Amino acid sequence: MSGEGAEEGAEEAGDEAEAGSGSAEPTTTANENPPRERQKPAVVVVEPETPGNVGTIARAMKNFGLTDLKLVNPPELEEDGEAYGFAGHAREDVLPNAEEVTFDEVVANYHTVGTTAITGEDDRSHERFPFKTPVELRESLKTVDAPTAIVFGREGRGLNNEELSRLDEVCSIPADDDYPVLNLGQAATVLLYELRDLTVDETQLPDTEVTRAPEPDVERFHEFFDEFLAATGQRDHVREKNALLMRRLLGRAHPTEREVHSLLGTFRKANTKLEHADHLAAKYDEPPYPKEQ
Known part of the structure; x- marks a missing residue:
């Protein structure tokens, strides 16, 4: 069919569709029927x-x-x-x-x-x-x-x-x-x-799915925890062990963003106070925080 013939055929089909749509009821296909609700016992x-x-x-x-x-x-x-x-x-x-x-x-x-x-x-x-x-x-x-x-x-x-x-x-x-x-x-x-x-379609309990905190926040926590371990004067091999234990613990716990942010705030304050204590000890020639022997 030529281009002109195709256009005429399309117009005729459109006219027929319009003529037929004036009084016909809209049809509903099988796929449009809502799914039947399961019967409850x-x-x-x-x-x-x-x-x-x-x-x-x-x-x-x-x-x-x-x-x-x-x-x-x-x-x-x-x-x-x-x-x-x-x-x-x-x-x-x-x-x-x-x-x-x-x-x-x-x-x-x-x-x-x-x-x-x-x-x-x-x-x-x-x-x-x-x-x-x-x-x-x-x-x-x-x-x-x-x-x-x-x-x-x-x-x-x-x-x-x-x-x-x-x-x-x-x-x-x-x-x-x-x-x-x-x-x-x-x-x-x-x-x-x-x-x-x-x-039961919905219970009173909230969504129980846990969204793990973003990994950059988790890594910031590990950095703060490492600083905390260093400030407490632990020996290197003990610090490494405790840092690994904390990493394993958080890995299993899947902490939320709010939980990690709370921990970040706590360890930020702890590290700041330990740093200030070291500064005062140096200023007044006091012994530093005792190191493990």
């Missing part, structure tokens, strides 16, 4: 005996970004009772919105993780083995984008073997072999804490 408590433990679990859920609490055959949860007293701010949403369900409904609608303190030690116990620790469960659930339920059992007996056999995975919290059974509320708090990377 539901928490299921089977036949809890103590309202206070239900409240404690609701509070732990609130702490770690979970809201969907389901209860199988729960006790009465009175608004002025133990459950609401233990729930903290979860009394405002998590606890009053808790849904009473059956165990069968949980199994039918969720990828389920049962919790137990007593596990099978090998593959002869199919209900309780294999099991995951909370950290292993967190890594496993990162690859599961499906409705998931963390299922806790009764305070005294936990989940029985028949119930565990109907669940998809088993999780157990490592504890002292002499007394591995945790209180129901404690177990829920520990497990939900370990799963927080999947449930």
